[in-house]
Amino acid sequence: MRMKFFAALGFTVAMGSALMVFATPPPAGSGSITGKVTYTGTPMKMKPIDMSKEPSCAKQHATPITTENVATGQGNTLEWVVVYISAGDEGTTTPSQGVRYDQKGCQYLPHVLTMLAGQQLQIYNDDQTSHNIHPLAKVNQEWNKSQPPGSPPIDTKWDKPEFIAVKCNIHPWMHGYFAVLKTSHVSVTGEDGTFDIKGLAPGKYTVTAWQEQYGTKTQDVTVGAGAATANFVFTATPY
Template sequence: MASAPRAQFVTLAALVVAIGCGGGKPQEASAKSNTAARPLQLAQAPEDPATAQPSGSAAITGRVAFSGAPPAAERVKMDADPQCALQHTDAVHKPEVVVNANGTLKHVFVYVQQGLEGKSFAAPASAATLNQHGCMYEPHVFGVQVGQELSIVNSDATLHNVNCKATKSKPFNLAQPTKGMKTSKQFAAPEIMVKCVCNVHPWMAAYIGVVAHPYFAVTGDEGTFSLAGLPAGTYTVAAWHEKYGEQTQTVTVGDGETGSVAFEFKAQ
């Protein structure tokens, strides 16, 4: 007589757990590092990464030009944290729109958007690094491959929280209270771009391009990029900038050839 209500009760309890606990959104305090055995969800898992790795000898190079008057960069209020201010003697500005001396635009993420469908690429063994140094992210814009290890390092003697707002992969928000602290993370799905911020130092922002293949680059002080080792084919190449958005161009390259692409962003 007692077993029936008990069974109902257990079901009810399980139901409430399922409803109640499944409903929340993991927004803060997501401290899972990859040491917790989270299954790696590769978009297309290769059966045998050693042999399935497509490659070629084609390449795409180019530069990202900038025209018009760049907006004035906002000055960073480093005095918000003496540990940050200590590490800078000169004024620091937000690295949003950085125009190089040769008229090119820095911090543009360039990647192959279309043309590699159906091919799968194993994640490289080496880790990408996001360093928090002088209360700035280094690098400010960079790319990682799906499943590649991302090593997040705190080089400052102050708290940084790394709040990466991924939407295709699991977002995370973890705190690194001590200098030298390292945490490893991975992204499970391609996403342009994952923005990471530090809530303790509100000016800090980094953009991570998560791509399913190794063909991506970020423009530096010369404003150029190079995507090498591509299989022959026709590709849509995209250039993404945090303020000016995304542009695409299509280019066809054969084995041993080098295609050239030129992007231009205009001041608004």
């Protein structure tokens, strides 16, 4: 019985690897688009989060974490901006590998998670407290599931492209985004505001930058063999 199970397992693994080898990779290029996302004006102040109602989370943060709606860095840079190819992209296949989203210290990690429509998404609760994951989808179907500590990960996917706000109703400060896209050519800005979209074939592309508070900015970029540059500037408002 056990032998049979392992044989079956081995077969499945072998089939899986075979599929991975023979799946046609997207036509990749050597071109890329790099740049920086910055703001002008005064952005809203990010407030420290009071987690005293959830001591098991509060003690995981030496200094209180702040809200992340408008995360900024030195030199007016914007963090957590999703920069992606919104038109002109031909070579995207849904990867067999899924993406991972964590609830840790009553915070969503990463704050913004990009994935392809149809790509597997696994949501983990690493905390010692219950969370409820409530993606406020509008284009896709909204759902809301409880995940107590020690539960297996929630295995799911999104069918249509959408920026989906995620919240936990038990811990109202928890806030994040799923960026469900049609393209795998995407980059999320770090604290220094820079992004790097790699693997582009030469051609004309439309690049969109999305920031959860300030919406989208779009520009056309022509990519040759090397790195093309595109910078985005958002107008920040204090509220």
